[in-house]
Amino acid sequence: MTLPTARLGTTDMRITRVGFGAWAAGGSWAYGWGPQSDEESIAAIRRAIDQGVNWIDTAAVYGLGHSEEVVAAALQGVADRPYVFTKCGLLWDEAGNVSRVARPETIRREVEESLRRLRVERIDLYQVHQPPGEGIPIAMYWETMAELRREGKVRAIGLSNHSALRLGQAEQIAHVDALQPAFSLIDRTAAPEIDWCVRHDAGVIVYSPMQSGLLTGAFSRERVAALPEDDWRRRSPDFTSDLEVNLALADALRPVAERHGVSQAAVAVAWTLTWPGVTGAIVGARNADQVDSWLPAATLEPTREDLDEITAALERTCAGRGPIRP
Numbered sequence: 001m002t003l004p005t006a007r008l009g010t011t012d013m014r015i016t017r018v019g020f021g022a023w024a025a026g027g028s029w030a031y032g033w034g035p036q037s038d039e040e041s042i043a044a045i046r047r048a049i050d051q052g053v054n055w056i057d058t059a060a061v062y063g064l065g066h067s068e069e070v071v072a073a074a075l076q077g078v079a080d081r082p083y084v085f086t087k088c089g090l091l092w093d094e095a096g097n098v099s100r101v102a103r104p105e106t107i108r109r110e111v112e113e114s115l116r117r118l119r120v121e122r123i124d125l126y127q128v129h130q131p132p133g134e135g136i137p138i139a140m141y142w143e144t145m146a147e148l149r150r151e152g153k154v155r156a157i158g159l160s161n162h163s164a165l166r167l168g169q170a171e172q173i174a175h176v177d178a179l180q181p182a183f184s185l186i187d188r189t190a191a192p193e194i195d196w197c198v199r200h201d202a203g204v205i206v207y208s209p210m211q212s213g214l215l216t217g218a219f220s221r222e223r224v225a226a227l228p229e230d231d232w233r234r235r236s237p238d239f240t241s242d243l244e245v246n247l248a249l250a251d252a253l254r255p256v257a258e259r260h261g262v263s264q265a266a267v268a269v270a271w272t273l274t275w276p277g278v279t280g281a282i283v284g285a286r287n288a289d290q291v292d293s294w295l296p297a298a299t300l301e302p303t304r305e306d307l308d309e310i311t312a313a314l315e316r317t318c319a320g321r322g323p324i325r326p
Helices: 038-050 066-075 104-118 138-151 164-171 191-199 221-225 243-252 254-260 264-273 288-298 304-317
Strands: 005-007 014-016 018-021 055-057 083-088 090-092 098-100 123-128 154-160 178-180 203-206 280-284
Touching (some): 014 018, 018 288, 066 083, 066 104, 104 123, 104 138, 123 138, 138 164, 154 164, 164 191, 178 191, 191 203, 221 243, 243 254, 243 304, 254 264, 254 304, 264 288, 264 304
Parallel strands (some): 018 055, 018 280, 083 123, 178 203, 203 280
Antiparallel strands (some): 005 014, 090 098
16 A cells, blocks of 8 residues: 655755654563553554654663664565664663663763664664663763764664754754654644744644643543553553543544544544645554554545534543643
8 A cells, every 4th residue: 555755854855754662662661651562563553654654762771772663573575575663772670670861881882782783784763762861961962873874873863752952953963854843632742843843844744742642532431441560651650640621632533523524543543634834744663454543644634624523522521731722
C-alpha cells in the first residue's frame, strides 16, 4: 500500500503521515506499559510496514535497550527497510534508575550502542530525548549531535521535549532537523514549539496523538482500574483526576468517526495532522489489530464541519490544555 508522505523539514526524507511508535515494545520497566510479548510487537511493526508506514520511532531507554532490539528483530529480512528514528540522553544504572544526561562522551557511547542494538550502519533521525539535568548547556550536547551528522553516523538530528527557547539556542549552533513533542487533543501545550518549527523549517513528529489510548474510545473507568500495576498510566492525572472529561472528549469523536467510517483513534490522530507544521504522528500498537485501527489517519482529511465539531467538544468538555485552534 502507498501512503501519502511529507518532507521532514529540510532533510531528504519523505515520511508517511503516521509512523510506528515502539515505546510499548520495551516491555516492563519503570516507564513501561506493562508486560508485552516480543512476538506481538514484531507482528505489529511488520503489519505497519506491510501497510506502507515507512518510519519507526524508538528510544534507547524504552525497556532499557529492549525496544531497539525488538525493532531490529522486526526489520530482519525486510527488503525495503523503513527509516529508523531513536533517541539518546536518558541513561540507566544496574537498578534501572533513569537519569537525564547528555554529554559528548555519553552521546557518543549511546549512539554506538543504539547502532549495535538496531543492527544498522546509520540512524536516520537521532534525537535528544529530554533536556538534560546537571545544568548541562545545550551547546555541550548539540555540538556533538551536529558532529555525528557530519560524520555520517546519523542522517538527521532532532530534539524531543525541548522548549522554543532551547530550540532557538540549538539553531544558533546547528540546524534543528526535527522536533518531537507530545501533542494531542488533550495535550496541546506544544503549539508554540510547533510554530517555531514552521518559522525555522524544522520537521515535527508528534507523539501520543491518542493520549496514550485515552482518545481511542476503548477506555473506561473499569479499564483504567484494571491496568497492570507497572503501567505508568495508573499514575497519570489524565487517567485519574482528569479521566471523566477526557472520556467525554473521546466520546465526542464518535460521530466524526462514524461519518468517515473509521475509528475514533484515527480521528484523534488525523486531528493532530491538521495542525500547521506537523509533519507526522507517532502512533503505538501492542498488536497488529491495533495498527489497523489507526492506520486510516494516514489518509483521512477531516472536513471543516468535522473540525468545528471537535472544537465545540473541546470548549464544552474543557478537556485538556493549550490552544484549541492554531
